[in-house]
Amino acid sequence: MYDLIWSRFVASQMTPGIDELATIEIISEDARYLFRFSEGRQIFPGFRAVFPTGEAKKGYIPAFFEGDQVQLQQFLPEQKFTQPPPRFTEASLIRIMEESGIGRPATYVPTIGTLDKRSYIERKGRQLKPTQLGKLVDDILQKHFPDIVDIQFTAGLEETLDEVARGKTEWKHMLRDFYTPFEGVLKSASENIEDMSHITRVPIGRDCPLCSNPLQKKLGKNGYFIGCSNFVGGCRYTESIPVGICPLCKGKVVSKSSKKGKGRKFYGCENYASTGCEFIMMDPPSETPCPKCRSIMSQKVRKTGITVTCQNPDCKFVVEQSTGPE
Ligand SMILES: [Zn+2]
Ligand SMILES: [Zn+2]
Ligand SMILES: [Zn+2]
Incomplete structure (x- = not known):
């Protein structure tokens, strides 16, 4: 040292x-x-x-x-491959937002949190991968709101907002300049956007225990959940989608978001309310259960790779995965 x-x-x-x-x-x-x-x-x-x-x-x-x-003197034909740039990680995405002038320090992390919460991205180790839904929403935004998703436009708008904060621009004018054209775009989009219900409402092959209408996997503000197809008819039945089996009581582990921690996602036992099972897990679950005891496993990202650990205190089975480029 x-x-x-x-x-x-x-x-x-x-x-x-x-x-x-x-x-x-x-x-x-x-x-x-x-x-x-x-x-x-x-x-x-x-x-x-x-x-x-x-x-x-x-x-x-x-x-x-x-x-x-x-x-x-010599001519040697050789084939070389150029590697495409790797997927964004949380850190590299924030860096590019900083460089492009979109978002501000206070909004970088919540922006990525929103992508997560709405299931627009999924995580593979440190890498952020767009989901099918994320790509679809992006396509629709590109098509109907080209300005809103344009980096230059957004950066310009944030710059004007900064001027409002510094008292250099009058907010009513700024808002009118933005909203008047946006209102028209919004109106035409609401008339022309394609129906996305085949993605956002998928039948799961089971009927609602309350009203016997088919249940559907639906997409809400906080990601996917199971709900009744008769929502419009007044049935409010919902279930969370289990992500694994509770190692303590064999109940279902579901994704939850804390009320205090700005909606930070965590995973807990569905039986918390009924039997008081206190199993919780902060790291995201692995795609497959523990090969030894079928309990839920957590994924922890490290510099060298991903450590997948069984959450059953009597099992503690560990798998180390090294992270390749993809
Ligand atoms: Zn129902
Ligand atoms: Zn439990
Ligand atoms: Zn296990």
Whole structure:
């Protein structure tokens, strides 16, 4: 530790290092292909003498002059693949929101929370993956509200809101400028948006215990739940969708959101209200139950991968998964 502090301090007082870097560009005779080659070398180490940066350039500068002709000696066809950028994580999504000027520090986390709560995204380790519903909602927004989902437009709007906060813009004008065109878009969208009920209301093959109408898997403000298809007719029967089996009482574990913690999601036993079973879990459940005792397992994301742990205190079975790129 002392070494780290000492070398950093001394380095901060030293002169910069100097590197020499040459870039050579070779253009084919027909001017269709450009080949670029860079090489550098260290001329003077500077602060790097005490604080190695791990990138000391030991190359040599080839002796080329502008206009030199080069002779093609060999031609090797090779196939290389460019990796697509990885999926967003919570951190990289917040970074891109910051860079694009959409959202403000106070809204970054709640925005991602909303995507979660409405089942627009699901998590795979640290990665955020759009759900089928998320993609569908995005398609509809792109089609009917192109301005609202445009990053530039949103960033501009947030900028104007900041001006309102600083007292530089009058809020009534700002709101009128925004709302007047938006009202028209909203009206035309409400007339033209496709019916999404095949996604948001799916029959589950079981009837309502109260009124015998078919039950459906429905999408509400807080994600999916099971409800009666006769909602319009007045039946309010609902059930939560179980995510696993309670290790304490073999009841169903369902997703809940805390009233205090800004709707933070957690998982608890459905029998809490009836028998007082106090099983709760903060980490998200794994897709499959424990292979040993069938109890619910939790997923914890670590730097090196995902640790899946059985929540049964008598079992504690653990699976380590390393996270690949996808
Ligand atoms: Zn019913
Ligand atoms: Zn229980
Ligand atoms: Zn187990």
